[in-house]
Amino acid sequence: MKKLTWILAASALALAACGGEEADTATEGGEASKDIKLGATAGPYSDMLNKAIVPALEEKGYTVETIEFSDYIQPNNALNNGEIDANLFQHTVYLENFETENNMDLSALITVPTAPMGLYSNEFDSIDGIQEGATIAIPNDPVNGARALLILQDQGLVELDPEAEVLKVSERDVTENPKNLVFQPIEAGQLPRAVEGTDLSAVPGNFALAADMDLLDALALENMPDQYRNVVAVSADNEDSELAADLIEIVESEEFEAVIDEEFVGFGKPEWMAE
Structure with missing residues (x-):
């Protein structure tokens, strides 16, 4: 009887150890995985992603796929459904109205330079x-x-x-x-x-x-009032994620502003850039 108890206890410890190793592996794998998708409407904001944001993300170890959309509906639907991790195409007023009308919880991370009317x-x-x-x-x-x-x-x-x-x-x-x-x-x-x-x-x-x-x-x-400038947006669940923090850091960088000055002449800068 004692021998059987010892075998069961050993087995339980072994299973617990295996479970722990699997959990650690999954956690390490989750942390190591930086495959992301970013969405934008075709045109200047897709260009802004590809020229001013994606290269900096890749330097941080991300593998990035840019998805281009042809309308203003699907980028937020895709973000809400988890098909993409962030998007860039809309201003704050549009984002807030879209959230209300479609019962979504999205979050604007940071305002970016925007082509003015x-x-x-x-x-x-x-x-x-x-x-x-x-x-x-x-x-x-x-x-x-x-x-x-x-x-x-x-x-x-x-x-x-x-x-x-x-x-x-x-x-x-x-x-x-x-x-x-x-x-x-x-x-x-x-x-x-x-x-x-x-x-x-x-x-x-x-x-x-x-x-x-x-x-x-x-x-x-x-x-342009800042409410009309475009924003990098994520789902509200991800606003405190590592990706969100990295996106904010990149947009606030001198390198980002240098690309804007060279490639996006005439774009109006948000108030925070003038501070």
Whole structure:
């Protein structure tokens, strides 16, 4: 009986030891595995990942696959489902609205330099040269429409109701329009083409770049609130992960800013970069 008890005890210890070794191996394997996927919409932010972020991640031992998306829906769906580990394509306002509407819990890690909206024209050479009754194409969605009106106010072309919520202003909040500008709301993706058919067009930076427009050709570029600058986002469950910390460290680095200055001319930098 004592011999049987000893055998059972030894077996239990052996099994416990094996289980411990397997757990340690799995833990070591989990820590060693740095295969990740990052998502972005095709264009400047995919380029920003590949030129300014991915090389630094690879130096830290990550193996990175960049996934390009053609719309603004799938990058967050993929992030929420765990198909990708982080994404870069959206500003804070869009992220927060998307979370609410789709019952997701995502987290913005850090704001990055972003292509600003600009006022473009083939009719006028300067803001001062804009004539009475000029037609201006603006985005027909509320978020980008508000951005266009804020640019016009910054340039002295309209005045907006000071009581209106800044990020939600619309045409009905225009209190003064001294040049009697005529607003023509259209879908944001069509605004680069509208430069040909209207006197002025307020074109979001990503659509301007997609149409091979030079940001510096704009008559004026927006003084973009940080809420409209794009962010690196992860799922809320991963905001304290090693990857999240590494992404923040990379974006805050001098090397990252140097790539922005060289490769992304005209992009507006977030407030933290000026500190």
